[in-house]
Amino acid sequence: MHAPGDVRVEERENPAIIEPTDAIVRLSATCICGSDLWPWRGADRVNHSPMGHEYVGVVEEVGSAVTDVRPGQFVIGSFFASDNTCEICRAGYQSRCVHAVMMGTIGTQAELVRVPHADGTLVATPDLPPPDLIPSLLAASDVLGTGWFAAVAAEAGPGRTVAVVGDGAVGLLGVLAARQLGAERIIAMSRHTDRQALALEFGATDIVEERGDAGVARIKELTDGLGAHSVIEAVGTQESMMQALRSTRPGGHVGYVGVSHGVELPGGELFFSTVHLHGGPAPVRRFLPELIQLIWDRKINPGRVFDLTLPLEQAAEGYRAMDERRATKVLLTL
Amino acid sequence: MHAPGDVRVEERENPAIIEPTDAIVRLSATCICGSDLWPWRGADRVNHSPMGHEYVGVVEEVGSAVTDVRPGQFVIGSFFASDNTCEICRAGYQSRCVHAVMMGTIGTQAELVRVPHADGTLVATPDLPPPDLIPSLLAASDVLGTGWFAAVAAEAGPGRTVAVVGDGAVGLLGVLAARQLGAERIIAMSRHTDRQALALEFGATDIVEERGDAGVARIKELTDGLGAHSVIEAVGTQESMMQALRSTRPGGHVGYVGVSHGVELPGGELFFSTVHLHGGPAPVRRFLPELIQLIWDRKINPGRVFDLTLPLEQAAEGYRAMDERRATKVLLTL
Numbered sequence: 159m160h161a162p163g164d165v166r167v168e169e170r171e172n173p174a175i176i177e178p179t180d181a182i183v184r185l186s187a188t189c190i191c192g193s194d195l196w197p198w199r200g201a202d203r204v205n206h207s208p209m210g211h212e213y214v215g216v217v218e219e220v221g222s223a224v225t226d227v228r229p230g231q232f233v234i235g236s237f238f239a240s241d242n243t244c245e246i247c248r249a250g251y252q253s254r255c256v257h258a259v260m261m262g263t264i265g266t267q268a269e270l271v272r273v274p275h276a277d278g279t280l281v282a283t284p285d286l287p288p289p290d291l292i293p294s295l296l297a298a299s300d301v302l303g304t305g306w307f308a309a310v311a312a313e314a315g316p317g318r319t320v321a322v323v324g325d326g327a328v329g330l331l332g333v334l335a336a337r338q339l340g341a342e343r344i345i346a347m348s349r350h351t352d353r354q355a356l357a358l359e360f361g362a363t364d365i366v367e368e369r370g371d372a373g374v375a376r377i378k379e380l381t382d383g384l385g386a387h388s389v390i391e392a393v394g395t396q397e398s399m400m401q402a403l404r405s406t407r408p409g410g411h412v413g414y415v416g417v418s419h420g421v422e423l424p425g426g427e428l429f430f431s432t433v434h435l436h437g438g439p440a441p442v443r444r445f446l447p448e449l450i451q452l453i454w455d456r457k458i459n460p461g462r463v464f465d466l467t468l469p470l471e472q473a474a475e476g477y478r479a480m481d482e483r484r485a486t487k488v489l490l491t492l
Numbered sequence: 493m494h495a496p497g498d499v500r501v502e503e504r505e506n507p508a509i510i511e512p513t514d515a516i517v518r519l520s521a522t523c524i525c526g527s528d529l530w531p532w533r534g535a536d537r538v539n540h541s542p543m544g545h546e547y548v549g550v551v552e553e554v555g556s557a558v559t560d561v562r563p564g565q566f567v568i569g570s571f572f573a574s575d576n577t578c579e580i581c582r583a584g585y586q587s588r589c590v591h592a593v594m595m596g597t598i599g600t601q602a603e604l605v606r607v608p609h610a611d612g613t614l615v616a617t618p619d620l621p622p623p624d625l626i627p628s629l630l631a632a633s634d635v636l637g638t639g640w641f642a643a644v645a646a647e648a649g650p651g652r653t654v655a656v657v658g659d660g661a662v663g664l665l666g667v668l669a670a671r672q673l674g675a676e677r678i679i680a681m682s683r684h685t686d687r688q689a690l691a692l693e694f695g696a697t698d699i700v701e702e703r704g705d706a707g708v709a710r711i712k713e714l715t716d717g718l719g720a721h722s723v724i725e726a727v728g729t730q731e732s733m734m735q736a737l738r739s740t741r742p743g744g745h746v747g748y749v750g751v752s753h754g755v756e757l758p759g760g761e762l763f764f765s766t767v768h769l770h771g772g773p774a775p776v777r778r779f780l781p782e783l784i785q786l787i788w789d790r791k792i793n794p795g796r797v798f799d800l801t802l803p804l805e806q807a808a809e810g811y812r813a814m815d816e817r818r819a820t821k822v823l824l825t826l
Contacts, residue, residue, distance in 0.1 A: 245718060246742050254742030254766050256718075384579060384590075399759065408580050408588030409775075414763070421759025425733065425752035429772045432588050438766035441743075 159209050162200035165474040170208075173264075173272035178223035179241075181276035183233060185215035187296050188267050189464065190476045190488045191237075192326045193417050198477050201419055208265020209473075211237035212299040214292060217280070218270065226277040232287055233280040234450060235273055236442035237261045237300050242278030252278075252443035267473055269492055281446040284454060293461025293489055294453045297331065301487065302449055302460040303442030304415045305331030305392065309339055310445075311413030311436040312388035316340040321377050322362075323402045324392030325353040327463040327487040328415060330360055332390040334458060337361025341388070345380060347373055347401075353486060356462060370401060377405040385410060391437070392416050399423065408432040415440055464489040493543050496534040499808040504542075507598075507606035512557035513575075515610035517567060519549035521630050522601050523798065524810045524822045525571075526660045527751050532811050535753055542599020543807075545571035546633040548626060551614070552604065560611040566621055567614040568784060569607055570776035571595045571634050576612030586612075586777035601807055603826055615780040618788060627795025627823055628787045631665065635821065636783055636794040637776030638749045639665030639726065643673055644779075645747030645770040646722035650674040655711050656696075657736045658726030659687040661797040661821040662749060664694055666724040668792060671695025675722070679714060681707055681735075687820060690796060704735060711739040719744060725771070726750050733757065742766040749774055798823040 159165050173182055189212050197204035217231045227233065240247050240255035247255045259274045273279055287295060294302075305328045314320045314336040322332050325348035336344045337360060345364040346357035354365050366376045377386055385407035391398055394416025402412050403423075414437035428435070452458045466485035468476050469492075476488035493499050507516055523546050531538035551565045561567065574581050574589035581589045593608045607613055621629060628636075639662045648654045648670040656666050659682035670678045671694060679698040680691035688699050700710045711720055719741035725732055728750025736746050737757075748771035762769070786792045800819035802810050803826075810822035 245716070249743045251743035251766055382579070394759075394763075396759075409583045409585035418759035418763035421763075423757040423759060423762065425728075425730075425755025425757060428757065428769075429728075429748070429752035429755075432585055432772035432775075433770075435762075435769040436767075438763045441766075 159197055159204045159207050162198055162204060165209065165477050167471050167473050173270055175219060175221045176272065177274060178221040179275050179277065180221045181217050181224055181227055181273045181280060182219040183213065183215045183271050183273055184218045185213050185266065185269060185271060185492050187292050187492060188213055188470070188490045189296055190473070190480055190490065191300060192328065192480070194477065195481055196417065196419065198481060208268070210265050210267030211260065211262035212296060213261070213266040213271055214296045214299060220276055224276045227280050227282065231282040233282050234295050234298050234446060235261070235279045235281070236303060236446065238439065239274040239279040240443055241275045242443060247278065250444045251441045253439040253441040267470065267490060279443065281450060283450060291453060293464050294459055295450065296489065297460040297463060298446060298449045298453065300442060301327040301463060302331045303445050304328050304440040306335040306445050306449065307440035307442065308332045308390040308392060308413040308415040308437065309335035311411065312390050313411040314339045314341045314388045317342050318387040319343040319345065319381055320388040320390065321345040321347065321386040321405050322390045322392065323347050323398050323405070324416060325350060325357065326392060329390065329392035330356050330463055331460050332392055333357050333362050334360040334460060336388070336390070338452070338458065345377060345386065359462070370397060373401055374404040381407065387411070388413070394418050394421070396421050403428065403431055403433060406431065406433045410434070411436070413437050463487045467491060493531055493538045493541050496532055496538060499543065499811050501805050501807055507604050509553060509555045510606065511608060512555040513609050513611065514555045515551055515558055515561055515607045515614060516553040517547065517549045517605050517607055518552045519547050519600065519603060519605060519826050521626050521826065522547055522804070522824045523630055524807070524814055524824065525634060526662065526814070528811070529815055530751065530753065532815060542602070544599050544601030545594070545596035546630060547595070547600040547605055548630045548633060554610055558610045561614050561616065565616040567616050568629050568632050568780060569595070569613045569615070570637060570780065572773065573608040573613040574777055575609045576777060581612065584778045585775045587773040587775040601804065601824060613777065615784060617784060625787060627798050628793055629784065630823065631794040631797060632780060632783045632787060634776060635661040635797060636665045637779050638662050638774040640669040640779050640783065641774035641776065642666045642724040642726060642747040642749040642771065643669035645745065646724050647745040648673045648675045648722045651676050652721040653677040653679065653715055654722040654724065655679040655681065655720040655739050656724045656726065657681050657732050657739070658750060659684060659691065660726060663724065663726035664690050664797055665794050666726055667691050667696050668694040668794060670722070670724070672786070672792065679711060679720065693796065704731060707735055708738040715741065721745070722747070728752050728755070730755050737762065737765055737767065740765065740767045744768070745770070747771050797821045801825060
């Protein structure tokens with residue numbers, strides 16, 4: 159991305175092993191994230207930056223210290239490379255690994271990618287996947303793992319009513335995660351008919367079209383005036399955070415994963431809300447083995463969030479389609 | 493309190509049963525809360541308001557619908573009256589009961605108090621207590637229950653390092669609670685030697701005198717650069733909340749109970765901190781049976797936080813002593 163709104167696909171030098179713990183992966187597919195739209199729209203600084211942080215592909219080469227990952231394996235990694243051995247990783251917060259590397263700084267909208275901490279970051283599939291599984295495996299790299307973390311952070315589960323604020327890929331996959339985690343009732347907040355349809359397919363039981371205070375009032379109506387037990391926030395704006403906070407019952411849980419932009423939480427309202435608040439950049443690595451297995455066994459189909467597929471060369475058109483909401487999520491083929 | 497800084501003890505009409513679920517309690521002791529200093533200092537509105545929300549005493553009369561509480565019993569209640577039967581109460585959030593009544597609006601710095609929802613609010617001791625247990629039982633009404641909730645919200649427990657921001661009665665009793673909950677290491681942040689001594693008596697293993705960024709740096713030094721697993725916030729200011737947030741490791745837990753005044757939490761920093769945040773007005777009722785038993789069995793001595801005892805008539809001097817930090821917490825006798 160040369161500047162906001164200016165994405166170009168250019169030839170760059172092939173990445174090479176730098177650290178002995180690195181691997182080089184030849185990508186099978188990559189994609190554009192909702193968070194890639196922040197710099198596209200000028201909300202984050204960008205200046206000739208490599209883009210992308212989601213990836214699946216085949217290991218081409220590994221450094222001398224890599225022992226678990228082998229060339230020829232099909233692998234998925236998270237958008238944070240992590241050693242998976244430090245105390246923070248072992249507690250399940252690999253996105254905050256003491257040696258974390260943001261894959262977005264490396265850029266995975268590319269043919270070849272260097273992945274640091276290969277053993278700690280990459281998870282191999284049981285075998286080379288059939289092509290129709292690749293979109294779902296790619297989704298596990300971020301949007302599925304992030305939606306899953308949000309649902310876990312919101313303590314979605316049996317007997318609980320879950321509300322989901324945000325109908326992008328992460329919100330929709332938060333619906334899928336809440337369903338898998340056994341939630342009793344799942345309320346998707348969406349005003350787009352195509353996204354409502356996918357939410358219902360993923361397991362939503364109710365759709366609320368209202369947003370802001372009206373949306374909060376609808377959630378209260380649906381929950382005996384109390385609010386939802388669990389609320390997933392998957393946008394990152396002041397409005398969406400307040401909508402999530404106010405939709406949650408006292409003692410309930412907000413799981414928030416929308417990358418925060420310009421949010422200021424009013425301390426007094428937060429205090430008297432008595433909710434649990436947890437979120438941030440999802441430790442996707444924690445969930446990858448389980449998610450890959452669910453996909454491999456065809457129990458979930460998160461790849462359904464991709465509604466536009468383009469060759470990598472047409473990445474700029476992909477950004478435009480997502481920015482203009484012509485697409486929920488764009489898969490880029492190689 | 494007629495106005496900020498102006499507390500007077502005056503004759504008022506005796507309270508009477510209004511609702512059939514009410515009880516009238518003749519107080520054995522009451523006290524002044526750190527949060528009573530907010531209006532005293534002009535930070536909260538006050539205008540001829542009855543004051544106080546902590547109380548222990550003997551039931552004098554009960555309404556026709558009261559079945560569990562009997563005249564003659566010695567009882568303790570929380571600063572929120574609660575029915576203890578609604579869905580929110582049953583989930584353990586009695587401070588947010590759908591029928592909650594703030595005892596502070598009734599005012600318990602008095603000889604007689606009307607307690608709404610008597611069956612749901614009041615917990616009786618096994619017998620009339622010996623006089624030396626009364627301060628500890630009174631502490632259970634708020635500061636002990638609040639410190640305990642903060643420690644539970646911060647998930648203090650075995651193997652965990654707990655940092656406590658705030659050395660008032662609630663912070664000190666957060667130390668006691670963390671010790672009872674089995675925390676491995678408890679770092680009290682205090683620069684007052686008398687409060688440091690009490691923190692050590694309550695189970696603190698380390699004292700940090702620095703505050704703000706320097707305090708955060710010390711906590712990091714003491715925790716391999718990672719931050720504490722659990723942080724108790726017991727002040728309620730912007731500085732204390734940021735100190736708590738920044739002292740917590742990724743994936744760790746902040747339990748915050750300082751009544752929030754002017755706090756604005758920066759969303760971006762909160763997001764990338766990846767902490768759990770939980771707190772608010774403590775559901776003390778959840779913990780009262782357990783806390784009363786611990787006091788009754790003389791396993792804890794939370795009444796130690798009272799370092800000045802005055803007759804009720806001298807309440808104004810009690811406020812001044814706490815405001816000027818000549819006392820941590822003032823007990824008022826009747």
